[in-house]
Amino acid sequence: MNFIKRAFLSVQARKGKSLILFVVFLVVSNLVLAGFAMQNVTETASDLARKKLGVDVTLGLDGEKFQKYVQKQRNENPNERIHRPELSTEEADKLAESPYVKDFNYLKDSQGVADGYTPINDDKEGDMAGGSVGGSQGNMKMPNTFIHGVRSSDLLKEFTDETNKMIEGRPITSEDKDKKVALVEKQLAEDNNLQVGDELKIKTTDESSTLEIEIIGIYETSTMDSNMETAPPLFHPSNKVYVSYGSLKDLSENKDMKDTSIDQAIYYLNDPHHIDDFKVEGKKIGIDFDLFKLDAHDALYKKMIGPIENMALTSKWIIYLVSITGSIILGLIIMLTIKERRKELGILLAIGEKKGKLIGQLLVEVLCIAALAFSLSIFTGGTVSQTMGDSLLQKEVTAYEEQENNVEVPTFMFGMNGDQGKDVDPIDHIDVGVTSQDVLKLGGLGLIIAILSTILPALSILRLNPKDILLKDE
Amino acid sequence: MDTILQFKNLNYHYQNNNKKITILDNVNFEFQAGHFYTILGPSGSGKTTTLSLASGLDIPSSGNVLYKGTDLRKIGLVTYRNQHVSIIFQSYNLITYMTALQNVVTAMEITGVDVKDKKGRALELLEKVGLTKGEAKRKVLQLSGGQQQRVAIARALSCNVDLLIADEPTGNLDQETSMEIIELFKELAHKENKCIIVVTHSQEVAKQSDKAVYLEKRNLVIKE
Numbered sequence: 001m002n003f004i005k006r007a008f009l010s011v012q013a014r015k016g017k018s019l020i021l022f023v024v025f026l027v028v029s030n031l032v033l034a035g036f037a038m039q040n041v042t043e044t045a046s047d048l049a050r051k052k053l054g055v056d057v058t059l060g061l062d063g064e065k066f067q068k069y070v071q072k073q074r075n076e077n078p079n080e081r082i083h084r085p086e087l088s089t090e091e092a093d094k095l096a097e098s099p100y101v102k103d104f105n106y107l108k109d110s111q112g113v114a115d116g117y118t119p120i121n122d123d124k125e126g127d128m129a130g131g132s133v134g135g136s137q138g139n140m141k142m143p144n145t146f147i148h149g150v151r152s153s154d155l156l157k158e159f160t161d162e163t164n165k166m167i168e169g170r171p172i173t174s175e176d177k178d179k180k181v182a183l184v185e186k187q188l189a190e191d192n193n194l195q196v197g198d199e200l201k202i203k204t205t206d207e208s209s210t211l212e213i214e215i216i217g218i219y220e221t222s223t224m225d226s227n228m229e230t231a232p233p234l235f236h237p238s239n240k241v242y243v244s245y246g247s248l249k250d251l252s253e254n255k256d257m258k259d260t261s262i263d264q265a266i267y268y269l270n271d272p273h274h275i276d277d278f279k280v281e282g283k284k285i286g287i288d289f290d291l292f293k294l295d296a297h298d299a300l301y302k303k304m305i306g307p308i309e310n311m312a313l314t315s316k317w318i319i320y321l322v323s324i325t326g327s328i329i330l331g332l333i334i335m336l337t338i339k340e341r342r343k344e345l346g347i348l349l350a351i352g353e354k355k356g357k358l359i360g361q362l363l364v365e366v367l368c369i370a371a372l373a374f375s376l377s378i379f380t381g382g383t384v385s386q387t388m389g390d391s392l393l394q395k396e397v398t399a400y401e402e403q404e405n406n407v408e409v410p411t412f413m414f415g416m417n418g419d420q421g422k423d424v425d426p427i428d429h430i431d432v433g434v435t436s437q438d439v440l441k442l443g444g445l446g447l448i449i450a451i452l453s454t455i456l457p458a459l460s461i462l463r464l465n466p467k468d469i470l471l472k473d474e
Numbered sequence: 475m476d477t478i479l480q481f482k483n484l485n486y487h488y489q490n491n492n493k494k495i496t497i498l499d500n501v502n503f504e505f506q507a508g509h510f511y512t513i514l515g516p517s518g519s520g521k522t523t524t525l526s527l528a529s530g531l532d533i534p535s536s537g538n539v540l541y542k543g544t545d546l547r548k549i550g551l552v553t554y555r556n557q558h559v560s561i562i563f564q565s566y567n568l569i570t571y572m573t574a575l576q577n578v579v580t581a582m583e584i585t586g587v588d589v590k591d592k593k594g595r596a597l598e599l600l601e602k603v604g605l606t607k608g609e610a611k612r613k614v615l616q617l618s619g620g621q622q623q624r625v626a627i628a629r630a631l632s633c634n635v636d637l638l639i640a641d642e643p644t645g646n647l648d649q650e651t652s653m654e655i656i657e658l659f660k661e662l663a664h665k666e667n668k669c670i671i672v673v674t675h676s677q678e679v680a681k682q683s684d685k686a687v688y689l690e691k692r693n694l695v696i697k698e
Binding site (some may be wrong): 002348351407 | 522525526529532533551552554555556557561563567568569570571572576580581583584586629633641
């Protein structure tokens, strides 16, 4: 084992060369460690994004596909009315049976005309109040009530985040599916002297049918602001009436169909990690995915995580590039070292040292320096990773924002806002911590780099002949 | 007398521009234990080739180099160099990043000499060739040429072999130091029964040897 001792003596004696190798290894290990650490961040950020966005997956119309569908229908049948495709609860129920689903909600939006009570701001509309739409026919009333059909009001974002609070009565639950029940806003209730247990009447805009529903609860909304004083009744938050989704069947064009039609189904999963599996499962059910989609706030998720994913991709390339160029540089340095130490190797061969042990000596020298550099990089890696991560992420966020600004904002359509009004900013700061797993990975990769960059040039030792080195050189 | 090394029907030639150049032609010679030999000859006569063949750094084109009756090819050149022969070079060929002592200990470790206290033995040998303890612990480049050659001799002796081959060991040394080295070789041959073969240009060194062997007409000839 004396070659190990020789290796240590050599490293100590060749301080300059050892320092150069140490610096190269330190740079390589810091960059590789930063690369590994940044890749880990993606996973953490993904979990963070999922936690922030929630574990809900919305089954609803795909806006882009629907626009194409409308365009196609207009071209093919220009005079025919285009019916908005609807989901049936039968299809949605199948998906709700998935083991990944903890709870679910159905949404269906509609508009109607108050009958027997006065919506907020309805009297300020002047000529428009009680007016009509429908062009020359003039047989359609202007809607003044926004009706929000739900399976469970408690699951709605505005109730979970307490924008709306129940102040009287009870919420709408799944038990109310076939009951004609409603929740009204406090201001509307006060202005019209409505109370829990009273009956509310809402007509369709063509006045062909009337929805008669019992008020089971009163809620208070905090979305009011000064603009609301002049808002048209349809858009005034106090005029929003929550009803059981089954109640809206009476207002539907397809009131004869066996199942109730809905705009969206929202599934709340047990675990955010099941989102992809749930989507795969959903595709197997007979839903028309040419028009509908399962959306787990994908756009928002992409917005939050996009820059980090790009950063992770860049860090992956950094690992490849640094490993390859680092190995080449180290290999060249070692090749030059071997050339420089030809005589020393010749002397040892003349004494009867085996060539394998000479290669072993070089390997120990390189591994010894590499180990020192790797050890130091454990302490410096955290700072390097954070600096690199911040810089890369900032670039990605800027690039992402520029790209976002260039994208046209899609037209808003009722029942197609899968994000329920949510919005997020891209993740623009991350804590890039070096984990023990990163250090282990670095150790493995570093060992491979050190061995390859030593063994390949050291193979030239096998061709060394002590006679040529020691006698011909003299 | 014990024959340590024997050249038997030894031929050595190489090709140069498709022309066969013969260096040694059917050489038959025996080197005995307890003798100090010098090999002399003009430049290009084959002194270095003879040294290479004797020290196991090269193999003959035909014929045999026998160590105590066994062909070197059978022993293996690396094993032969490791266990049976030590070489001393004109330019010392010491490992420069080591001290004199470390050079000697390294050789002992490589050859696996069966000595428990290698450091103690190395200091003993360095003292024997005329180096003080202080000099032994210096890096070899801090020593004079004569001292470096003494370290090379101590290194050769440390391997505890019967055969020492030296290539112009006094070539870089002054007259006084050269004579001291030659006296050391004579002592090793006569008192420790080693076979010393020195390749040299120097007639002065040849005169001190027991047998001066001349390379003439591609063969080894003894001139008493």
